[in-house]
Amino acid sequence: MEFTALVQAYTALGIGIIVGLGAIGAAIGIGIMGSKFLESAARQPELVPMLQGRMFLLAGLIDAAFLIGVGVAMMFAFANPLLAALQG
Structure with a gap:
């Protein structure tokens, strides 16, 4: 019984790490991509429609x-x- 609780506790920690690091990575990635899009749109405004599609x-x-x-x-x-696996 105690080993099952330990597996559940480590699973909860793992879930928090997966979701937390995934959210941080996605936010940083979209932030960097958005800043590079704005920078490239300011340099070459005629390419905005093509760059916008690729950005999305x-x-x-x-x-x-x-x-x-x-x-x-x-x-x-x-x-x-x-x-x-523990129960089976």
């Missing part, structure tokens, strides 16, 4: 990577394979 595509990919991490964290939260 990359923003979606960065968010998708974060949401995959959230999905993995939720898998560990609700269907923890480590606990299933």
Whole structure:
């Protein structure tokens, strides 16, 4: 029983680390990308439509990577394979 509680505690810590670092990484990535977009738009305004489309595509990919991490964290939260191995 005590080992199961230890696995649950470490799983909760791992979930917090996965979601927290993923959110920080996505925020930093989108912030850097947005600043570079504004810098390049100020240098060459005629390229804004092309750059804007690529910027939104990359923003979606960065968010998708974060949401995959959230999905993995939720898998560990609700269907923890480590606990299933202990009980089985």
